[in-house]
Amino acid sequence: MQESKKTYSNNWFDTPFYHILYKDRDYAEAQLFIDNITEYLNLPENAKVLDLACGRGRHSIYLNKLGYNVVGADLSENSIAFAKKSENDTLHFQVKDMREPFNEKFDAIFNLFTSFGYFENNEDNLTALKAIKNSLNDFGFAVLDFMNVEKVTENLKSEETKEVDGIVFTIKRWIENGYILKNIVFDFEGEHFDFTEKVKALTLEDFESLMEEAGIYLLDTFGDYRLHKFYKKESDRLIMIFK
Structure with a gap:
């Protein structure tokens, strides 16, 4: 039928x-980015990592293979049902709205590949950033990887x-x-x-305003997955490290 x-x-x-449409995304480049960013953050062994807006969990799985204790969260029930097939003792998935803080605290939270800014209301973007901040432990860092809107x-x-x-x-x-x-x-x-x-076409200045309102400290910015300096007219990405 x-x-x-x-x-x-x-x-x-x-x-x-x-x-189907996005299946040919460059996952080798994505893994290079994850290698670079985890090395930069100098995460402790067995660090608790949240992959926020994880989709079907491909990057959560890779983070888990690097030795981290990973939670993948996404609003899509179908994507999480697919990802759950890959669960193990140190890799778990759950349906979650990024505007809601987690009960547990993480050493690192990753929001990768422009998985932010889809809300109709800008207040929701602020709420999501506050939730990320409140889900970090005292020594934790968040990584938000967004498109460079100007380019x-x-x-x-x-x-x-x-x-x-x-x-x-x-x-x-x-x-x-x-x-x-x-x-x-x-x-x-x-x-x-x-x-x-x-x-939402959020520029670095937009994020800085939101982060200031959320009480977030923006520690560093990068312009690509090799962690080169951010240039607003030239960089492919806007990668922000904050806590």
């Missing part, structure tokens, strides 16, 4: 198509078509009311799908 559209979540991040807006690719696993995705991007939007349209098994990602 053909699967009907109704079986798929209306939440783009909770659908299998989200993972992204300068080089925004307004339209492209991408075929993955036989599905043709038509992607359009634009900027509206302080958000970067990405519309993804495709057909699958006779059904038409239309999703839009919407992320």
Whole structure:
């Protein structure tokens, strides 16, 4: 029997198509970043690490292989159900809203690959940052890896078509009311799908204002996964270390 559209979540991040479209992301580069950032933080052996907005847990699994005691958390129930297949004594996954602090405290919290700024209300971004701060132990550090909005807006690719696993995705991007939007349209098994990602175009100055309000200390910024200096016009990423 053909699967009907109704079986798929209306939440783009909770659908299998989200993972299909992004399955070719450069995970070797991601692992290089995790190697570099954990070395920079000089985390203790068996450190308790939170991978916040972990998706299906690929980076949580890698962190766990490096010897850390890892919790992966994400709002997507489907992603967490998938990730739970990889659980072990030092790797656990849970459904969690990043606006809510954890009961336990962590040596490090990672929010990687632009997994922030998806809330409609800017107050929620502040609440999420406060929750991260309150989930760190006294010696803990948080790492927030975001796109460099200034470079992204300068080089925004307004339209492209991408075929993955036989599905043709038509992607359009634009900027509206302080958000970067990405519309993804495709057909699958006779059904038409239309999703839009919407992320707040937060600059370093925006984050600094939010962090000041949240009582957070911004300790360092980097501009790429090799931890080079951040330049607002040139850097690929905006990586912030705070506590």
